Amino acid sequence: MNRPSYLLVSILVAFFVTFMLRALPFMFFNGEKKMPIWLEQLGKALPSSIMAVLVVYCLKGVKGDPIGIGLPSLVASLIVVLSYKWRRNTFLSIILGTTLYMVLLRFF
Amino acid sequence: MPIMFSYLFMGAAYGILMIEAGFLWSYAVLISAAVYTGAFQFLFVSLLSNGVSFLTTAVSAFLINSRQLFYTLTFVDDFKKMGKKKLYMIQTLTDETYAVNCSLEQVDEEKRSIMFWVALLSHMYWILGTLVGSLIGKLIPFSTEGIDFCMTALFITIFMDQWRDAKDHFSALLGLAVALICLFLFGESRFILPTLLLVSAILVFRNARGEEENR
Numbered sequence: 001m002n003r004p005s006y007l008l009v010s011i012l013v014a015f016f017v018t019f020m021l022r023a024l025p026f027m028f029f030n031g032e033k034k035m036p037i038w039l040e041q042l043g044k045a046l047p048s049s050i051m052a053v054l055v056v057y058c059l060k061g062v063k064g065d066p067i068g069i070g071l072p073s074l075v076a077s078l079i080v081v082l083s084y085k086w087r088r089n090t091f092l093s094i095i096l097g098t099t100l101y102m103v104l105l106r107f108f
Numbered sequence: 109m110p111i112m113f114s115y116l117f118m119g120a121a122y123g124i125l126m127i128e129a130g131f132l133w134s135y136a137v138l139i140s141a142a143v144y145t146g147a148f149q150f151l152f153v154s155l156l157s158n159g160v161s162f163l164t165t166a167v168s169a170f171l172i173n174s175r176q177l178f179y180t181l182t183f184v185d186d187f188k189k190m191g192k193k194k195l196y197m198i199q200t201l202t203d204e205t206y207a208v209n210c211s212l213e214q215v216d217e218e219k220r221s222i223m224f225w226v227a228l229l230s231h232m233y234w235i236l237g238t239l240v241g242s243l244i245g246k247l248i249p250f251s252t253e254g255i256d257f258c259m260t261a262l263f264i265t266i267f268m269d270q271w272r273d274a275k276d277h278f279s280a281l282l283g284l285a286v287a288l289i290c291l292f293l294f295g296e297s298r299f300i301l302p303t304l305l306l307v308s309a310i311l312v313f314r315n316a317r318g319e320e321e322n323r
Contacts, residue, residue, distance in 0.1 A: 007131075011143065014142075017166050017169040017173070018145055018173045021176045026187070038315055042312055042315065045315070048267070048271070048274055048283065049280065049307045050172055051270055053284075053303050055263050057299075060299075063291065064296060072254075080261045084268055085268070091114070094258050097258075098255060102253065102255065
């Protein structure tokens with residue numbers, strides 16, 4: 001699936017969608033026109049749902065391989081949660097969690 | 109500038125991730141320059157490696173990046189006065205530059221000039237980080253297997269921030285529940301699209317009902 005045509009069209013799709021989202025307010029909601037209320041509410045509620053979905057997406061391998069991938073990713077995730085609760089430093093938590101995961105992978 | 113370090117670091121992580129997944133460095137840099145989003149770009153690596161459909165890419169990009177719409181909305185008036193730079197400003201507004209722009213105390217011409225430089229430099233740091241990451245990715249002497257966990261860690265920290273700032277946890281729990289159910293129903297490679305659609309539908313429906321009750 002790493003054919004250049006597939007990659008380039010995918011990148012173009014992602015670019016187009018993202019740019020249109022950023023440009024949308026300029027086309028529709030400039031000046032007098034306000035955003036519809038349901039869209040505004042969706043904008044507030046959606047981000048935390050999406051992040052929850054993405055966390056599940058990242059940890060989906062746990063289901064297929066509970067020991068080999070599952071245990072290391074759950075332990076590393078726990079460390080990310082705890083270290084982030086402790087220091088609230090994104091770098092620190094990412095580096096700690098990723099290093100631990102890479103080390104653990106070699107043992108299982 | 110705090111953006112500088114975080115963008116160089118995350119850009120480099122992204123570059124290493126792309127190389128690890130078997131892509132050429134040129135694709136990594138192209139995506140960083142053209143798509144230029146945090147969370148979605150990391151997810152995009154995984155979507156591309158799985159060879160998902162263009163529709164899945166479009167819907168994921170749309171929903172994950174939908175917050176950008178609310179960012180540009182804040183600066184419609186400022187951007188409009190920036191002439192030719194307008195398109196570039198629209199393209200380069202991110203979570204971090206939005207936060208910086210919101211904190212500016214300057215006004216008019218001075219504010220807009222700072223906004224432009226913040227946008228330009230942040231974009232360049234991100235691209236530079238990606239370039240460096242994708243070039244050194246090949247030189248790292250030990251196996252980088254498992255480096256993709258940095259994406260999981262990033263999402264967990266963002267999720268925790270949102271959890272702390274949220275008034276109620278309905279949408280976070282909804283996301284978790286729907287994702288898990290869809291994971292078991294549709295399997296690992298195909299659950300993301302139905303999950304995202306279902307979650308947005310439920311949220312719109314719930315808000316609509318809340319409106320009716322308030323009347």
